[in-house]
Amino acid sequence: MASLSLYAPLEGWACSLDDVPDAVFAERMLGDGVAIDPTGDTLTAPCDAQVITVQPTGHAITLRTAEGAELLIHIGLDTVGLKGEGFETLVVAGDAVTRGQPLIRFDLDRIVCEARAAVTPIVVTNGDRFTIAHRATGAIVASGDPLMTLTLLDAQAQQAAGDGPSALRTIVVPLPHGIHARPAARIAEVARGFDASVTLAKDGDPVGATSPIGLLSLIVAHNDRVTIAATGAQAAAAVEAVAELILHGIKEDAAPTPPRPTSPAPRDVPAGAIAGVTAAPGLAIGTVARWDAQDLDVPRDGCGIAAEEAAFTQACTALSAELTGKAAAASGPMRAILDAHAAMLSDDALLNTARAGIAEGQSAAYAWRAAIRPQADALRAGSDPRLAERADDMRDLERQLIARLMGVEDAGVTLPDGAILVAEDLLPSQFMALDLDRLAGLAIVRGGPTSHVSILAAARGVPTLVALGDTLRDVAIGTRVILDAGSGWLHPAPSLETLADAEARVTAATTRRADALARATEECRTADGTRIELFANCGSPADAEFAVRNGAEGCGLLRTELLFLDRETAPDVAEQTADYQAVVDALDGRPLIVRLLDIGGDKPAPYLPILGEENPALGLRGVRVVLAHPQILEDQLKAILAVRPLGRCRIMVPMIAGVDELLKVRAVLDTLTGGARDVELGVMVETPAAAIGADLLAAEADFLSIGTNDLTQYTLAMDRGNAAVAGALDGLHPAVLRLIGETVRGGALRHRWTGVCGSLASDPLAVPILLGLGVTELSVAPAAVPEIKALVRDLDLAAARDHARAALACPDANAVRRLAREFAR
Numbered sequence: 001m002a003s004l005s006l007y008a009p010l011e012g013w014a015c016s017l018d019d020v021p022d023a024v025f026a027e028r029m030l031g032d033g034v035a036i037d038p039t040g041d042t043l044t045a046p047c048d049a050q051v052i053t054v055q056p057t058g059h060a061i062t063l064r065t066a067e068g069a070e071l072l073i074h075i076g077l078d079t080v081g082l083k084g085e086g087f088e089t090l091v092v093a094g095d096a097v098t099r100g101q102p103l104i105r106f107d108l109d110r111i112v113c114e115a116r117a118a119v120t121p122i123v124v125t126n127g128d129r130f131t132i133a134h135r136a137t138g139a140i141v142a143s144g145d146p147l148m149t150l151t152l153l154d155a156q157a158q159q160a161a162g163d164g165p166s167a168l169r170t171i172v173v174p175l176p177h178g179i180h181a182r183p184a185a186r187i188a189e190v191a192r193g194f195d196a197s198v199t200l201a202k203d204g205d206p207v208g209a210t211s212p213i214g215l216l217s218l219i220v221a222h223n224d225r226v227t228i229a230a231t232g233a234q235a236a237a238a239v240e241a242v243a244e245l246i247l248h249g250i251k252e253d254a255a256p257t258p259p260r261p262t263s264p265a266p267r268d269v270p271a272g273a274i275a276g277v278t279a280a281p282g283l284a285i286g287t288v289a290r291w292d293a294q295d296l297d298v299p300r301d302g303c304g305i306a307a308e309e310a311a312f313t314q315a316c317t318a319l320s321a322e323l324t325g326k327a328a329a330a331s332g333p334m335r336a337i338l339d340a341h342a343a344m345l346s347d348d349a350l351l352n353t354a355r356a357g358i359a360e361g362q363s364a365a366y367a368w369r370a371a372i373r374p375q376a377d378a379l380r381a382g383s384d385p386r387l388a389e390r391a392d393d394m395r396d397l398e399r400q401l402i403a404r405l406m407g408v409e410d411a412g413v414t415l416p417d418g419a420i421l422v423a424e425d426l427l428p429s430q431f432m433a434l435d436l437d438r439l440a441g442l443a444i445v446r447g448g449p450t451s452h453v454s455i456l457a458a459a460r461g462v463p464t465l466v467a468l469g470d471t472l473r474d475v476a477i478g479t480r481v482i483l484d485a486g487s488g489w490l491h492p493a494p495s496l497e498t499l500a501d502a503e504a505r506v507t508a509a510t511t512r513r514a515d516a517l518a519r520a521t522e523e524c525r526t527a528d529g530t531r532i533e534l535f536a537n538c539g540s541p542a543d544a545e546f547a548v549r550n551g552a553e554g555c556g557l558l559r560t561e562l563l564f565l566d567r568e569t570a571p572d573v574a575e576q577t578a579d580y581q582a583v584v585d586a587l588d589g590r591p592l593i594v595r596l597l598d599i600g601g602d603k604p605a606p607y608l609p610i611l612g613e614e615n616p617a618l619g620l621r622g623v624r625v626v627l628a629h630p631q632i633l634e635d636q637l638k639a640i641l642a643v644r645p646l647g648r649c650r651i652m653v654p655m656i657a658g659v660d661e662l663l664k665v666r667a668v669l670d671t672l673t674g675g676a677r678d679v680e681l682g683v684m685v686e687t688p689a690a691a692i693g694a695d696l697l698a699a700e701a702d703f704l705s706i707g708t709n710d711l712t713q714y715t716l717a718m719d720r721g722n723a724a725v726a727g728a729l730d731g732l733h734p735a736v737l738r739l740i741g742e743t744v745r746g747g748a749l750r751h752r753w754t755g756v757c758g759s760l761a762s763d764p765l766a767v768p769i770l771l772g773l774g775v776t777e778l779s780v781a782p783a784a785v786p787e788i789k790a791l792v793r794d795l796d797l798a799a800a801r802d803h804a805r806a807a808l809a810c811p812d813a814n815a816v817r818r819l820a821r822e823f824a825r
Helices: 108-114 181-191 212-217 235-249 305-329 332-345 348-359 364-380 385-389 391-406 428-432 452-459 470-474 496-518 541-549 573-587 623-628 630-641 659-673 688-692 694-698 708-716 734-749 767-772 782-793 797-808 813-824
Strands: 003-007 012-016 032-038 042-044 049-054 060-064 070-074 087-089 102-106 120-124 130-135 139-141 146-152 166-172 197-201 225-231 277-280 283-291 419-423 439-444 464-466 480-484 489-491 533-538 555-559 592-595 649-653 681-685 704-706 754-756 777-780
Touching: 003 364, 032 130, 032 146, 049 102, 102 108, 120 146, 146 364, 166 235, 181 212, 181 235, 197 235, 225 235, 277 439, 277 452, 283 439, 283 496, 305 332, 305 348, 305 364, 305 391, 332 391, 348 364, 364 391, 391 428, 428 452, 439 452, 439 480, 452 464, 480 496, 496 782, 533 541, 533 782, 541 573, 541 782, 555 573, 555 777, 573 592, 573 630, 623 630, 623 659, 630 649, 630 659, 649 659, 659 681, 659 694, 681 688, 681 694, 688 694, 688 708, 688 734, 694 704, 694 734, 704 734, 708 734, 734 754, 734 797, 734 813, 767 782, 767 797, 767 813, 777 782, 797 813
Parallel strands: 283 419, 419 439, 439 464, 533 555, 533 777, 555 592, 592 649, 649 681, 681 704, 704 754, 754 777
Antiparallel strands: 003 146, 012 032, 012 139, 032 120, 042 102, 049 060, 060 070, 070 120, 087 102, 130 146, 166 225, 197 225, 277 464, 283 480, 480 489
16 A cells, blocks of 8 residues: 655644644544644645645645645644734645645744644544554654654545435524634534535535535635535435534634643753753763765666675675674674664565565665665654654664665764764764764754664763754854753854853863772772762673773662563573673672563563553553563573572562562562572662552562652653653652652661662762662762762761751752752852
């Protein structure tokens, strides 16, 4: 079946129609689609199309594509009431428009203040001919990003009206705003309920009443005359029903407009700076270099089927061997990414599609692009942001294989020392090819914070901002800029004062880092001699080696899910054992805490059947998954028990809510060990239930470790993946701190130690409060170990306890942070 790609006509937050506060759209009366809560002020064409109508008030437009898809784009809700004020239409009915062409400019501030909402539905109104195969929701989109993929259904002949009874009636439309989107949807819904062909006409040819697009094309205003006609068995009843609906059944006086919810205020961005999304924190000052990678031109026609088939097979074999070899020599995120690329290259469906194109006479390069590009577009248009970012991997694989087929090498980019590399987007293989010794930071126009490039950059400590938007394209090569990835902005033209301040901060940070690193191997104790264990969070042997070099005393959290993701089958016991043993060996005698598989929710695996959930964060996650799939749990426990020396690994159970879950894991472990307690079994405290019941858990667990990221989102009832609220999430909220204190108290009652392995442990402002609350172990990012050790070394624990008590009495997180900054001075 043919497909059609639609691209975001606005920048903003893409969401489901379910989230639109209007029944007409939420209940799909006009058709299915997506919505965008805009952050820009220009509506552009989502594809090449013809303009069918532009509403006189400028708030809505309808388009028809060459494939016959009919699209309605409705800017805001109840914006028809603005009577055209704040809207500037740039096209007229009948115009042919191209993808990305501006259609309507609008005053976003006015819409936000005066309309019911700014959220803008993009609806496919002829769903009888098209279905939506993929759509992008739950993510920030830039104008021009993939939004929806439509599939054309098999064409069906239009049924003739027939020779049945007919009826006719002319009425004057009383609707204050005429027949706009909401009345059109209601009319179409009513007309579909009768065994009759119903039309409406206004000074011209009639249009089908079941087509909202057709009804909108009539441009029916208040007091216009329309003729309703019908033919068929129920013609008279259909005409009367539609007339009655228009005359008396549509109430245009809306209920009082509820106040528009406000998103959390963004962090302070200096005047003239460009705001972005942090992918890897850090501060850098450098000279802009640019990488504008373009698609290679490929010929459509091949040089013979046999020759192209042979070339394709040879290129696939060579690239597969290269990827496998690189993966064997790599570790951590880089190895996982290379393994994922190799797995995709062996996908039979993908290869067979390309070979089918070659058999039709296409060149191997053209056939490969035609096979893989739609798959990448489909991922980008999907509702799962994590899967959408995996589209980069498919584009990367496309580029690598085509380069081999064309006999060319990626020219890459030559970096000056201390470069800030600006790119439209960056693929994993392109990042791996960069001279990291010359790279000071990355600034990406598009991208996402969980893309593979973001993961690689964070692993290598390269400050990185993504989603900086179109303004970044205007920053000239050679410009000296400030990239503050921690605060989320890039300044393309800093003042001398701003530049001097940034240079001083970089110098001070470098000095602090050097001093901390020089003493990093010393035992971690507070100024008054209290012992604090300082561990590191790791995902691979390479992370563990780096952590040890930085002075880590062990690994307080091994993220085992990295071994389970981006693959078609679960790793077996032998593979898991080898991975865990490699981390133990890298730690060179230091302890390792292995977190059991934490998967589900925002971290799905294709081989674990987890049905779609309305709220994955509250569904099958963490320990619930492994208890639902006992073989996964048993295999992982067997692998941990096989690591030598026995007891070097401790086991930690994620997402515990009650003692019963822990006891079920303990029972499996006891069965495997014959009841011997040679391996410690602890829990992650990530739910308020676990924090409040810490004393009960501590009666069965050997230790408690607090995951502050999830504990914060569950305590504050804010989804950390929801951009509308994520900015307000702060683990220093007094409610979260009180739960941390309660966890420590509950553990102490059973003489169990409590640690923190979430992001608060790496936050210098949070560490004194955590220790003041009684935490005795911190597990931080490997790069942060020296500085957190240095901070603990200068800390007086009695003062920290007083500070923690003051923090618990603060009204909100901002007040806690102000208090923490004063304490840090």
